Amino acid sequence: MSLADTAQQIRRRDLRLPLAAILVVVALAAPFIGSRYVTHSLIIALIFMLPAHGLNLLVGYTGLLSLAQAAFFGIGAYAAGLLAVHYGTPFYVNAAAAGLLAGACALPLGIPALRLRATSFVMCTLGFVIIGQAIAKNWISVTRGDMGLSAIPKPHFALGPLSFTVSGTTSFYYMALAIGALATLAVWMIVRSPAGRNMIAIRENETLAESLGVPTWRYKLLVFIISAAFAGVGGSLYAHYLTVVSPLTFQMYYSTTMLIIVLGGGAGTISGVVFGSLLFVGLTEALRITPELRMIAYGLCLLVLVFWFKKGFAPVLNRFWDMIGGAK
Structure with a gap:
């Protein structure tokens, strides 16, 4: 390695590490920088980042286009809500059960569906969402139908003698941030493994x-x-944060939102999913107070993607990262 190459690497480390540290500080300080509503928007973005990570494993890394994430998201939300309401179980039990149940439901659904090709597979996964919503509407003895589940308690932790409830918006943000970081690390380990x-x-x-x-x-x-397990855990976060779950949790809007996060951020990239969650969910949620501006901004983002960033924003992020690092 030449002296110039060594100097180049030193410059890259010197620039990237401080930038990464700044991003971490901003993430930790976000509740104190913006308003409470901005914190709420970030929480929603972190919640949807979990099923988007799972969908990215399917779409970005395996090449399977699926619209079923909303079904597994809803299954996780109902599983966590039912356990919390009827049994008062701690949050980590509810989240684990939601992920396991969503994954267990994906097994019998995936066995026949994955033998299909292209369009047939996409239509089959769309059918999962429709079936899930129909069950949530009509299994009234369990789901309470269109009334849904209400008064779902905030996340409760019981760790030996320690017992506490995450009730405030700020504390929930930090919990969602920690779970999102762990999910991102898990995806990184999967895609860097031989299986990836x-x-x-x-x-x-x-x-x-x-x-x-x-x-x-x-x-x-x-x-x-x-992928379904990631969506199930995201659904459990959703249920405990909003404290209400209804058949609308299975709506196709959620599946398309997760798909836009992956494709818009950059399919096959982890940073693209993180950025896409913040842009397509966090920003649009923050602009909910101005519905007209919200839809215009959302539409402009999609137009920019279609015409100028057909591979999503990830290539731009990577070029910026290289530029900050001093790469040629």
Whole structure:
């Protein structure tokens, strides 16, 4: 390695590490910088980042376009809400149960669906959302139908002698931030593992990957289950934050929002999902107080994506990161 290359790497570390530290400080100080409503918007963005991470594993890394995330998001929300209301279980039990139940539901659904191709698979996953909403509406003895579940308690933790409830907006933000960071780390570990490389091989050329000995169908089923589990945990956060769950949790708007986060942020990138969640959920939620401006801003973002950033904002973020690091 030449002296110039060594100096280049030193410059990159010197610039990127402080920038990363600034971003961490801003994330930690966000509740004290903006208003309470801005904190609320960030919480909603962090909640939707979880199912978006799961969807990115499917769409971005495995090449499977799915619209079923809202179904698993709703299953997780109802699972957490029912446990909290009827049994008073701690939040971490509800979140784990929501993820496990969503993943368990994905198993029998994914076995036949993943044998389909392209458009047929997309339509099948759309059917999951419709079926989930119909069950939530009509299984009145459990879900209370259109009335939904209400008075879901705020997240409660019981750790030995310690017992506390996360009740305020600021404290919930920090809890959601911690869970979001753990989910992001989990996705990073998955995509950097040998399994992640096999997922990318399936995305690039499934036939070739199978000829090289990769059990493609098993990998697709496993990713489908993991993706559903991420959505289920996100649903549990949603239920405990809003304290209300209804059949509207299964609406297609949520599936399309998660898909826009992934495609708009940059499919196949982790930073794109984080940025997409903040932009397409956090910003639009913050602009909810001005409905006309909100829809105009949302529409302009989509137009900019379609015409100038067809691969999402991730390539721009990567170029900016390289520029900050002094890369040539």
